[in-house]
Amino acid sequence: MRRKSPSKTPNLKPTAHIGKKGVTEAQVKEIAKQLEARVLSYVVLDRLAWLLGFTSLGLLAGS
Numbered sequence: 001m002r003r004k005s006p007s008k009t010p011n012l013k014p015t016a017h018i019g020k021k022g023v024t025e026a027q028v029k030e031i032a033k034q035l036e037a038r039v040l041s042y043v044v045l046d047r048l049a050w051l052l053g054f055t056s057l058g059l060l061a062g063s
Helices: 025-051
Strands: none
Touching: none
């Protein structure tokens, strides 16, 4: 089986750095809040594009 070349592999970086002691409950809540806001913004953008007459932007998996 062939391997993907390093240039074709996406360069993903973590958004939350977890230390030796783990993540606190407050950090988990903050991360969840940020993810929820990000998803909501994608939904709003997708629907706004639809209202303006564009086809779906395809930002959502189900679109």
